[in-house]
Amino acid sequence: MGTKYQGTKEEIRALNAFIKLVRAADSVSSRVEAHLDSLHLTVSQFGVMESLLHLGPMHQKDLGRKILKSSGNITMVVDNLEKRGLVERVKDEQDRRHYFVRLTAKGKNLIKPFFSRHVARIVSEMSALTRAEQEELGRLCKKVGLKTD
Amino acid sequence: MGTKYQGTKEEIRALNAFIKLVRAADSVSSRVEAHLDSLHLTVSQFGVMESLLHLGPMHQKDLGRKILKSSGNITMVVDNLEKRGLVERVKDEQDRRHYFVRLTAKGKNLIKPFFSRHVARIVSEMSALTRAEQEELGRLCKKVGLKTD
DNA sequence: ATTAATTAGTTTAATATTGAATTAATTATA
DNA sequence: TATAATTAATTCAATATTAAACTAATTAAT
Numbered sequence: 001m002g003t004k005y006q007g008t009k010e011e012i013r014a015l016n017a018f019i020k021l022v023r024a025a026d027s028v029s030s031r032v033e034a035h036l037d038s039l040h041l042t043v044s045q046f047g048v049m050e051s052l053l054h055l056g057p058m059h060q061k062d063l064g065r066k067i068l069k070s071s072g073n074i075t076m077v078v079d080n081l082e083k084r085g086l087v088e089r090v091k092d093e094q095d096r097r098h099y100f101v102r103l104t105a106k107g108k109n110l111i112k113p114f115f116s117r118h119v120a121r122i123v124s125e126m127s128a129l130t131r132a133e134q135e136e137l138g139r140l141c142k143k144v145g146l147k148t149d
Numbered sequence: 150m151g152t153k154y155q156g157t158k159e160e161i162r163a164l165n166a167f168i169k170l171v172r173a174a175d176s177v178s179s180r181v182e183a184h185l186d187s188l189h190l191t192v193s194q195f196g197v198m199e200s201l202l203h204l205g206p207m208h209q210k211d212l213g214r215k216i217l218k219s220s221g222n223i224t225m226v227v228d229n230l231e232k233r234g235l236v237e238r239v240k241d242e243q244d245r246r247h248y249f250v251r252l253t254a255k256g257k258n259l260i261k262p263f264f265s266r267h268v269a270r271i272v273s274e275m276s277a278l279t280r281a282e283q284e285e286l287g288r289l290c291k292k293v294g295l296k297t298d
Numbered sequence: 299a300t301t302a303a304t305t306a307g308t309t310t311a312a313t314a315t316t317g318a319a320t321t322a323a324t325t326a327t328a
Numbered sequence: 329t330a331t332a333a334t335t336a337a338t339t340c341a342a343t344a345t346t347a348a349a350c351t352a353a354t355t356a357a358t
Binding site: 245 | 343
């Protein structure tokens with residue numbers, strides 16, 4: 001009772017790295033995302049708009065893959081953005097099961113200048129690390145994040 | 150339209166490190182947490198039980214700080230664990246604003262053997278990195294995660 | 299001592315998220 | 329061609345999450 005977990009050195013090392021990875025991602029992204037409130041955008045809504053801005057119109061399926069959310073959720077996210085006139089759905093005439101989702105002019109005007117400030121925040125957060133450290137962090141994260149199964 | 154974000158080298162480096170950090174945390178933890186389903190525990194419920202197992206009975210306030218959730222949410226998480234008889238609330242007689250939350254015998258029997266398997270999963274995931282890399286990842290995550298404001 | 303401020307926890311309302319079932323369109327197969 | 333399987337999106341039910349308002353208990357301040 002009341003004692004910290006006792007494990008082997010190997011276990012402690014892995015647990016430490018894991019918990020720090022999760023905590024860092026959580027605290028950095030919550031700081032980066034704090035300003036989304038000012039546009040009344042959720043993280044998912046921002047993710048959708050940002051994808052559309054930089055990759056062009058996309059099917060909902062692909063948006064789901066891009067922002068790692070279920071298709072049911074994408075329906076709601078796109079619904080809410082559509083209600084605000086920030087995106088629109090266009091039937092894909094080649095394959096009528098799909099919609100293309102694309103930014104409206106209004107949506108583009110909202111997200112474009114905002115995205116620069118978003119990038120500035122990320123740069124500011126990551127500047128806690130040197131260039132070399134940022135690159136090393138990227139490399140290590142990529143290595144550990146890859147699916148192994 | 151349809152072009153990836155064009156930024157300075159500094160911006161690209163920061164964006165890359167940031168997105169890889171978030172993705173890695175997300176994919177590693179979703180793989181690690183996949184087995185929680187088998188006990189019908191949510192991530193928050195598991196976090197609460199694990200904290201109680203290793204740190205002993207705690208106030209709900211401290212549980213919230215530990216698993217990074219709002220106090221309203223802790224009420225619900227503890228409610229649901231209590232309904233299943235896995236934890237119990239005990240009024241703190243020193244300060245009657247508080248409850249102590251503690252594992253029941255049933256809860257302890259459930260979480261204890263499960264936790265070993267959980268650790269094994271984390272070790273397995275992190276073994277994609279060498280010892281030195283795990284330590285370096287921990288160091289970099291800690292550095293970038295610290296609040297700067 | 300009485301009042302004010304603080305603190306822990308609960309409740310409520312709004313929104314987010316998922317997974318499963320469903321609908322509609324397309325492609326494969328027999 | 330008719331049927332089966334697949335795919336994209338939607339709907340629904342259950343649960344999670346937060347922020348804000350609220351209750352109850354404690355502490356501080358005048």
